Amino acid sequence: MSVILWGGLAWILHFILEFLVIIKTDSPLIFISFHFIGIIVGGIFALKVVSKWNHFVGYLGFIGVQVFWYIFLGMVTKAWLVPIGLFGAGFSIGVVFGLYKEQFVFIMEDPKFGGRMYALGLLGGSPFVIILALIGIDVFWTSTMYYIAIFILILTITIIGRTEHKIPPQEPLDVGKYLKKKENLPKVTLGFFFGFFITNAYYATFLIIREAYKELSVLDLQAKFSTFVIILWLTVGLFGIINGLIMDLIGRRIVILIGLCIQSLAFLMLAFLSQTELLLLYIFPICLGIGFMMTINGCLCFFIEEPPPQYVRDTNFIYFTFAGIGMLGGVLIGELMSSVVLTNPAYLTVVLLFTFVIATVVINQIKETLPSKEELEWKDSIRDFFCIITESGVCVYRHTFTEEIPINENLFAGGISGICMLCQEMIKSEEPTQVIDQGDVKLLFETTKNVTCILLGKENLKILREKLKDITAEIEQLFKSVFPTWEGNLDIFVPIGSLVEKHFSE
Template sequence: MKIIPPLGKFSIKEWCMLISSIFSIFLLMQYHFLFEFVILMERELPYVLIIYHLIGIPIGTIFALKLIYKELNHFTSYLISNAIVIIFFICLIIIDQPWFVPIGLFGAGFSIGIVLGLLYKHFFPIFKETRFAARYFSTAFIFVGLLIMIEAMIDINKNPLLGIIFFILVYISIFIFAILGKGAIIKLPIQESLNISSYIKERRGLLKIGFAFFAGFLWVNIYYVTILFLEKNGLDAKLDIYVIFFCISIMISSFPGGLIADMIGRRISVLIGLIFQASAFLILSFNSQNEFILLYIAPLILGAGLSLSLTTSFLIYGELSEYQYLRDNGALFLAFMMSGSVIGVIIAEIMRPYFLAEPTYLTVVLLFVFILATIVIIQMRETLPTKAVVKWEKPTEKISEEDLELYKEQKICLVCKGHVGGFTFTFICPKCDVLYCEKCARSLANRENECWVCEHPIDESRRVKHPDKRKEELEIKETPDKKKKI
């Protein structure tokens, strides 16, 4: 198995759009892990006010689903929304009035909510490459961690002008790479509006909602509670040190985490991440006044846990989405995720007097939540391709009629050569009647999405053709004399 994913899977335009999207993801990640706490600390306001930004994101996504995505050009919306986010950040740095802080936090969160669904469209090339997708995603988070660490070292409170220049440079990067990558997402099927009420009523939809909710709850709650411990011990002024070690951990653990997700499974990667997070909290519970543990050890363990669970959670949701609903599914994922984050902050504030006095109270609650989250994760469908699909590439030569008849008579999966039928799900190609077991059928649908015999789509809702054929079609269309291929 290749450890380093191939770079040639994407075109130059796709790479540019992906790089632009990485800078955009950075805006969301640094907002939660650093920027809002720095602003609230400087204004001497309570940290619970981060709830304004967490509420703003789901409201922004719903606004985008109902209006922006239906009425406005997506590319223009992406650039404008990112620009508004930067403007709110700069205003929060410049305007030192406490009354503006809730407005600025909500406004930035609202604008980020509009961007999120569009980012899922931009990551479409990665979602297609399921064999390497986790490593591509985790590599992106390495650069996100590096950017957050640079921002922490700038120290916006002491160097506001440098902070403003930094954010302007980030937007320039988003804009330039987006312009260079414009047109890269034309291969994505036309996006259709998702019926939200039907989505919520379906069992699969409820599982996704539960998954997103717990991902958001644990993402915010654990980090937020750690900040409260820092505040209690008078260490919140050293937040930049905490964040730097947190980002170092993300940068070190992201790629190994992606490798685990690509080799063993997405769900396993998320569960390992949860174990790391639980371990970090157990250590904090028994060492809540130890400066070395709080500033150096806890962020290293917590960063490793979040890099495994959070990045893979983003990936799972994209891979589970039907491609024509990728944008709306991505937006809803972040909306429900941030709803879980809001509940996480509320519970942390309600229990604050108890767990600051006796940290074991919160440990019991969080372990209960971890158990519930584990149950939901286990129920989610694994999106990693089966070993059979990875090992048995599509045959280059036509499969003989005799072999096909044998596979049909003996009820053998064409990919893994295992027996199908009985009480297990069997996919039968509607065009040529070839049999596939459930795992191989789902894995093929996530890859080239075509039958190995007749090339009929495995999942007709996606209709995504094999990459080589797409290139071939484009070459034919671009031929000057427009000669037809014989």
């Protein structure tokens, strides 16, 4: 629940607060770039510093800092103070983002429901944006109490539920090595496009609205923009569940691409239709909201599902740092094209469609995170599990998932160990065997210092590899003091049965 509340708090700044501050102080719109510079710096700071802190200290501490900057922005009356407040708020969001993603891991353990689960998060966060749009920031004490109330709710829920959070232990990520790997380039590039699209289109929208109502007073302009935001986020919230279902049926990648295309077509509609209030404040935000929802939900699901659970925090610091670069790029291009966009919004459609083509190439390089039918039905694939002492090749535990297969486990264990050692010696490889493909049967291996676990199944599935890796690590840890002095008593290894039940019955 706390992650939904923080999501709403983060969207408040990006979609309503910073624009209302710009209107109130009559500041240059380019000042919004300080928000995104803050996100970039915050992401780097989190990787270098906050990743070493206790999770809840960093999470709650920087949400408190974020609320402070929101209140500061509500107090600002001088234009020169706006960049300071936007940088501070962006910095706080950049720090919290990876920590926030950690908490989503256990919520979205079953990827076949991932789209719907994250859609519920966006649905839960949308009212917070709508409420601030209704309140406005000119009623300072009301908006201040609103931010403080959200923070108290986050604080209370997090403290009460902290023992229930099954946050996987996080391991530090070597950022340099990660960025040098070619297979990671499309992933961080997706982070860039995520930031670019949700910012460039929205920035251009504000330019168009401000130009259309330039004769209005500050309060009236704020009211018009708030109407646009309310319709946009009502659409995001209401369309979210449908979008989640679609994502869980056809996958994340295709939904992201459809969302980007819909955003481009929304601006094409502005170019060729008369910009009446009905179109600008009601029809256009509905179309844009559908595109936003599909893009945002698809990308944010990918950011959680793609990395291994132990690296979710640091990879999301990286993704959101690149998203901040994309956001900054979206603002700068929007500013450079402002006169052209105001003359004819079709030019923005050309830019978005060109970027869409590039994004399509990038997204096609990324592996789909929605599991295949075989992955979802992994239980039907597994046949047998063996636990073998790595050095001696002795089988200390066996579990059969289907009908009893007539295999002598000790002969099997010794023979397989010999084959693996022979293969390593012949090809001069230091890496242990990972898989043997026997056509209708696949033998999956996971080896640690003292133990080798083997899983027999019909398919070499990612989910089975992950489960095999996890159970092997647990067995190594549980019996690490037993292996050096073990004298042949197999009863010692009976507890492995409960680990097999834990990992292969879920």
